Amino acid sequence: xxxxxxxxxxxxxxxxxxxxxxxxxxxxxxxxxxxxxxxxxxxxxxxxxxxxxxxxxxxxxxxxxxxxxxxxxxxxxxxxxxxxxxxxxxxxxxxxxxxxxxxxxxxxxxxxxxxxxxxxxxxxxxxxxxxxxxxxxxxxxxxxxxxxxxxxxxx
Amino acid sequence: xxxxxxxxxxxxxxxxxxxxxxxxxxxxxxxxxxxxxxxxxxxxxxxxxxxxxxxxxxxxxxxxxxxxxxxxxxxxxxxxxxxxxxxxxxxxxxxxxxxxxxxxxxxxxxxxxxxxxxxxxxxxxxxxxxxxxxxxxxxxxxxxxxxxxxxxxxxxxxxxxxxxxxxxxxxxxxxxxxxxxxxxxxxxxxxxxxxxxxxxxxxxxxxxxxxxxxxxxxxxxxxxxxxxxxxxxxxxxxxxxxxxxxxxxxxxxxxxxxxxxxxxxxxxxxxxxxxxxxxxxxxxxxxxxxxxxxxxxxxxxxxxxxxxxxxxxxxxxxxxxxxxxxxxxxxxxxxxxxxxxxxxxxxxxxxxxxxxxxxxxxxxxxxxxxxxxxxxxxxxxxxxxxxxxxxxxxxxxxxxxxxxxxxxxxxxxxxxxxxxxxxxxxxxxxxxxxxxxxxxxxxxxxxxxxxxxxxxxxxxxxxxxxxxxxxxxxxxxxxxxxxxxxxxxxxxxxxxxxxxxxxxxxxxxxxxxxxxxxxxxxxxxxxxxxxxxxxxxxxxxxxxxxxxxxxxxxxxxxxxxxxxxxxxxxxxxxxxxxxxxxxxxxxxxxxxxxxxxxxxxxxxxxxxxxxxxxxxxxxxxxxxxxxxxxxxxxxxxxxxxxxxxxxxxxxxxxxxxxxxxxxxxxxxxxxxxxxxxxxxxxxxxxxxxxxxxxxxxxxxxxxxxxxxxxxxxxxxxxxxxxxxxxxxxxxxxxxxxxxxxxxxxxxxxxxxxxxxxxxxxxxxxxxxxxxxxxxxxxxxx
Numbered sequence: 010x011x012x013x014x015x016x017x018x019x020x021x022x023x024x025x026x027x028x029x030x031x032x033x034x035x036x037x038x039x040x041x042x043x044x045x046x047x048x049x050x051x052x053x054x055x056x057x058x059x060x061x062x063x064x065x066x067x068x069x070x071x072x073x074x075x076x077x078x079x080x081x082x083x084x085x086x087x088x089x090x091x092x093x094x095x096x097x098x099x100x101x102x103x104x105x106x107x108x109x110x111x112x113x114x115x116x117x118x119x120x121x122x123x124x125x126x127x128x129x130x131x132x133x134x135x136x137x138x139x140x141x142x143x144x145x146x147x148x149x150x151x152x153x154x155x156x157x158x159x160x161x162x163x164x
Numbered sequence: 165x166x167x168x169x170x171x172x173x174x175x176x177x178x179x180x181x182x183x184x185x186x187x188x189x190x191x192x193x194x195x196x197x198x199x200x201x202x203x204x205x206x207x208x209x210x211x212x213x214x215x216x217x218x219x220x221x222x223x224x225x226x227x228x229x230x231x232x233x234x235x236x237x238x239x240x241x242x243x244x245x246x247x248x249x250x251x252x253x254x255x256x257x258x259x260x261x262x263x264x265x266x267x268x269x270x271x272x273x274x275x276x277x278x279x280x281x282x283x284x285x286x287x288x289x290x291x292x293x294x295x296x297x298x299x300x301x302x303x304x305x306x307x308x309x310x311x312x313x314x315x316x317x318x319x320x321x322x323x324x325x326x327x328x329x330x331x332x333x334x335x336x337x338x339x340x341x342x343x344x345x346x347x348x349x350x351x352x353x354x355x356x357x358x359x360x361x362x363x364x365x366x367x368x369x370x371x372x373x374x375x376x377x378x379x380x381x382x383x384x385x386x387x388x389x390x391x392x393x394x395x396x397x398x399x400x401x402x403x404x405x406x407x408x409x410x411x412x413x414x415x416x417x418x419x420x421x422x423x424x425x426x427x428x429x430x431x432x433x434x435x436x437x438x439x440x441x442x443x444x445x446x447x448x449x450x451x452x453x454x455x456x457x458x459x460x461x462x463x464x465x466x467x468x469x470x471x472x473x474x475x476x477x478x479x480x481x482x483x484x485x486x487x488x489x490x491x492x493x494x495x496x497x498x499x500x501x502x503x504x505x506x507x508x509x510x511x512x513x514x515x516x517x518x519x520x521x522x523x524x525x526x527x528x529x530x531x532x533x534x535x536x537x538x539x540x541x542x543x544x545x546x547x548x549x550x551x552x553x554x555x556x557x558x559x560x561x562x563x564x565x566x567x568x569x570x571x572x573x574x575x576x577x578x579x580x581x582x583x584x585x586x587x588x589x590x591x592x593x594x595x596x597x598x599x600x601x602x603x604x605x606x607x608x609x610x611x612x613x614x615x616x617x618x619x620x621x622x623x624x625x626x627x628x629x630x631x632x633x634x635x636x637x638x639x640x641x642x643x644x645x646x647x648x649x650x651x652x653x654x655x656x657x658x659x660x661x662x663x664x665x666x667x668x669x670x671x672x673x674x675x676x677x678x679x680x681x682x683x684x685x686x687x688x689x690x691x692x693x694x695x696x697x698x699x700x701x702x703x704x705x706x707x708x709x710x711x712x713x714x715x716x717x718x719x720x721x722x723x724x725x726x727x728x729x730x731x732x733x734x735x736x737x738x739x740x741x742x743x744x745x746x747x748x749x750x751x752x753x754x755x756x757x758x759x760x761x762x763x764x765x766x767x768x769x770x771x772x773x774x775x776x777x778x779x780x781x782x783x784x785x786x787x788x789x790x791x792x793x794x795x796x797x798x799x800x801x802x803x804x805x806x807x808x809x810x811x812x813x814x815x816x817x818x819x820x821x822x823x824x825x826x827x828x829x830x831x832x833x834x835x836x837x838x839x840x841x842x843x844x845x846x847x848x849x850x851x852x853x854x855x856x857x858x859x860x861x862x863x864x865x866x867x868x869x870x871x872x873x874x875x876x877x878x879x880x881x882x883x884x885x886x887x888x889x890x891x892x893x894x895x896x897x898x899x900x901x902x903x904x905x906x907x908x909x910x911x912x913x914x915x916x917x918x919x920x921x922x923x924x925x926x927x928x929x930x931x932x933x934x935x936x937x938x939x940x941x942x943x944x945x
Binding site: 042043044046048049050055082092103105106107108109110111115133137139140143146148149150 | 417
């Protein structure tokens with residue numbers, strides 16, 4: 010099927026099989042390999058991207074369902090490789106280790122902070138509880154999000 | 165004893181050099197790799213635990229457009245060499261070993277055993293092809309439990325072994341076991357079980373293999389903990405000279421012991437690439453990872469404990485059975501480590517230990533973070549069970565039994581000296597930070613209101629690297645190698661066989677080398693992941709901090725000596741009078757004489773010096789662990805157990821740790837917290853479950869539950885002042901400790917909370933349903 014999707018601000022036209030997931034479309038057809046696939050059944054959150062402003066699991070969405078939508082991936086947060094404020098706060102907090110879950114956490118936290126800039130620790134924990142990290146025990150990730158929120162409030 | 169000097173980078177939480185790429189989505193993991201002409205593999209797997217393979221019909225799959233080939237077990241058997249896992253082949257003891265092929269041929273041995281590999285133009289098409297492969301099985305009685313495997317009537321998994329016992333019964337005695345038990349005031353007996361659970365890195369296994377027929381070389385792009393062990397495995401099983409195999413690796417999405425060496429599937433993919441003459445990619449999906457990549461820890465222990473009336477643990481006599489699953493990897497090696505480590509930091513005077521390893525129709529027992537961890541679980545559980553019987557506080561029984569720090573050091577009854585161990589200090593620190601008497605008062609008050617709080621303590625040591633034995637020629641972990649060079653642009657370049665997969669080696673090793681050589685952190689590069697370039701090495705066993713940190717320190721010192729010898733030709737001074745400060749070579753204390761290191765490197769490469777001048781600014785370094793030393797510590801958990809729902813809430817978790825001198829505190833704390841989180845998961849959530857027919861019950865994340873941000877509390881960490889043993893290298897490993905010590909800490913706390921119900925716990929997996937059962941059974945009893 011022929012689709013057109015806006016990905017990180019650029020219109021991308023492609024012909025895809027109806028069964029192809031959005032995650033595979035981004036990774037294989039558009040070479041945006043920052044989106045990772047961790048479980049393929051919507052539990053781990055590694056493949057989280059933002060579609061029309063909402064964080065979604067790109068392993069549970071078909072590429073054809075994203076036709077006409079605006080998709081933001083991790084590559085869209087750091088267009089020139091320069092880290093955005095959330096990513097910088099995560100770096101400053103030593104948030105991650107192996108990095109495989111990282112893009113999903115960054116996208117989930119990014120969408121959440123935009124809607125809840127004043128969120129406290131417990132709300133952040135709950136908002137990120139659909140993303141699994143096997144390395145860190147989460148505290149450093151939570152600290153990174155809290156730091157980003159504080160910096161953003163303090164301007 | 166050496167003092168640890170104040171240095172610039174070492175000891176500081178330097179920001180990771182890995183993070184800019186990882187946070188920007190620019191990491192390069194195995195599934196991100198695309199090679200021209202690359203094909204995709206998917207495996208046909210057995211739905212049965214134990215069966216004969218009568219026929220494999222791949223005709224329909226081969227006819228499917230897009231499918232390039234279907235290779236059955238027989239197809240691959242013809243072009244590969246049967247044998248064992250490379251790690252098992254390298255480390256297992258004498259005796260008959262199971263012989264098997266990469267893919268099942270005559271029989272399948274667990275649900276998930278690979279039977280055929282379908283290679284197609286896309287992964288989607290390869291999976292379509294798998295659906296069309298018809299396999300005719302004849303079921304055999306599944307050997308699912310260790311108890312059945314021990315029964316001579318159980319059908320052997322491997323015909324050449326004759327039965328299902330792969331590690332023969334073996335008994336050792338340390339100290340006067342019979343005498344100690346005869347003289348004890350009482351002997352307590354327990355059976356303690358540890359359940360099967362597993363690594364579950366967020367990235368599963370995977371590889372891209374590419375065989376070049378012209379040169380006869382095989383390149384394997386791998387997700388591995390050691391490019392060299394993977395290379396050995398590929399060479400061995402494909403029958404290629406090792407120097408014609410190159411293994412390269414990029415970023416790796418976690419492992420925790422899973423990705424050591426080369427798995428049967430990865431080797432099958434390499435063989436497929438050679439057979440087809442095209443690159444082939446395989447990345448396992450999550451259900452393959454959960455069902456077939458391997459599992460760990462299924463062990464049982466019959467324990468007898470000799471104890472005095474006032475709480476001295478005098479002796480242990482332990483019989484262990486380990487269920488190593490289907491294709492032996494790690495299971496037969498674990499009992500020996502458990503035997504050595506069982507006394508821990510305690511004064512135990514006698515240990516009897518026997519073990520039996522069996523093979524069963526379940527996924528292979530593989531290495532998982534702290535593979536010998538059950539020694540700590542058993543010992544720390546036994547101490548609490550004894551304390552309850554004797555009316556002692558858990559802190560008191562531990563302080564009473566901990567070996568004193570003496571000179572010469574107290575020696576464990578199993579033989580290793582407890583040099584520099586701070587176990588006692590770690591317990592005392594816990595008692596300073598947690599007001600245990602105040603907790604006991606609150607616990608009593610809350611119990612009166614029907615709320616059940618508990619406190620748990622546990623103590624461990626880890627041989628990371630372990631003490632140097634007085635007679636030992638090399639150190640406790642053998643040798644670690646590193647090549648270091650001053651590159652033409654003045655960058656100090658470290659080539660290491662470590663293969664980081666979350667450990668931050670590209671940051672920590674650069675910190676050490678930058679300090680020792682005298683350049684800014686940014687002027688050090690750490691090269692990993694190419695068997696043609698890096699020396700032999702393996703990331704595992706908590707070895708990198710001491711062994712590779714030491715190689716980096718001594719190597720940078722050697723390289724600096726060489727650079728100064730050469731720079732003496734540029735600066736009119738003798739090498740002894742030169743120093744390197746902040747990337748400048750200068751006469752000691754004379755900044756006006758300074759030449760940038762990059763200029764020294766450029767001059768060395770200029771070809772303008774005669775043969776009498778050594779311009780090769782490169783060294784081969786090695787490190788044997790120096791004086792070594794132990795990692796260790798004590799943890800404390802305070803929990804509340806809801807007696808209505810069985811839910812456990814962790815109110816507070818404190819870790820008092822000693823891993824020697826810290827290279828990067830933020831990295832160390834990340835390792836500690838990550839290990840604790842896995843330990844919490846093991847107790848409260850995770851279990852690799854099989855039904856009685858050997859069907860795997862935990863093949864999705866809806867069934868195999870991992871801890872989330874709401875399950876893991878904020879973890880408080882206390883770093884203990886270490887006892888330095890070596891003149892230069894007092895960094896010790898910290899990767900495994902959290903996973904070793906968290907399960908007994910948490911289980912001890914849960915049992916303490918359930919004291920009013922009379923609950924005694926002899927197992928590790930305590931999901932809500934099990935806690936309710938324990939309460940009910942204790943009530944009934």
